[in-house]
Amino acid sequence: MAKKPAQRSERVKTARKSARTGSGTASYHHGDLREALLKAAESILERDGPTGLTLRAAAREAGVSHAAPTHHFGDMSGLLSELAAVGFRRFGASLAEAAAAAPSPAGRLEAMGIAYVRFARRHPGLFLLMFRSERLDTARPALRDALMEAFQVLSGGVAQRLAEDPSRATAPLASIANIVRSWSMVHGFAMLLLDHRLDDILKALPGVDANELLHAMLDAKLPSPNKT
Numbered sequence: 302m303a304k305k306p307a308q309r310s311e312r313v314k315t316a317r318k319s320a321r322t323g324s325g326t327a328s329y330h331h332g333d334l335r336e337a338l339l340k341a342a343e344s345i346l347e348r349d350g351p352t353g354l355t356l357r358a359a360a361r362e363a364g365v366s367h368a369a370p371t372h373h374f375g376d377m378s379g380l381l382s383e384l385a386a387v388g389f390r391r392f393g394a395s396l397a398e399a400a401a402a403a404p405s406p407a408g409r410l411e412a413m414g415i416a417y418v419r420f421a422r423r424h425p426g427l428f429l430l431m432f433r434s435e436r437l438d439t440a441r442p443a444l445r446d447a448l449m450e451a452f453q454v455l456s457g458g459v460a461q462r463l464a465e466d467p468s469r470a471t472a473p474l475a476s477i478a479n480i481v482r483s484w485s486m487v488h489g490f491a492m493l494l495l496d497h498r499l500d501d502i503l504k505a506l507p508g509v510d511a512n513e514l515l516h517a518m519l520d521a522k523l524p525s526p527n528k529t
Contacts, residue, residue: 335373337363342384346426356380378436385434386443388427393451395420400454406461411519413458414487418515421491429495456480490515
């Protein structure tokens with residue numbers, strides 16, 4: 302027997318309501334939903350900036366209930382911290398990949414510097430969250446471990462470069478100072494680019510792009526700091 306028009310209309314309304322409210326996402330597995338929320342949060346962060354990212358906005362972007370982010374991350378700090386952990390894992394992997402493709406310690410360090418800035422330019426919202434946000438909870442295991450892994454890749458590249466020359470200082474303070482020196486230079490360059498502070502300088506250098514300027518800045522010798 303054919304369904305009455307009223308019955309068909311009611312089914313269409315129900316289907317449309319499910320699509321709007323996200324009730325059709327019940328097929329998500331626990332892990333899939335968590336990843337979907339993180340992807341949604343990153344999309345909002347890159348598109349709308351940090352002010353546009355809220356728990357409700359992430360839920361709406363992922364097409365799930367408003368309670369879903371709270372269930373998986375607790376609060377906004379939890380969501381931001383887990384998203385930053387994703388960023389640091391991706392960041393560390395990009396540095397490691399760049400270093401692995403270089404033929405020498407000096408080349409690996411320079412390649413990591415280029416990869417560092419490239420990551421910042423490709424993922425500006427995520428990069429700023431990782432290094433600027435005061436709402437991150439570094440006690441969360443995922444973020445703490447991702448931070449350490451990324452730092453170990455960076456510090457390992459500097460250590461290999463310093464080990465090439467036995468005459469370089471090996472005292473703990475000198476070694477740490479060289480790591481901080483390299484990090485400060487590349488990170489500062491990335492931040493200046495994101496803040497558009499280098500636009501006028503690059504315009505004054507016809508034919509020179511940001512990568513070429515960074516290449517010129519990177520000192521392969523990495524001189525040890527002198528006492529004053």
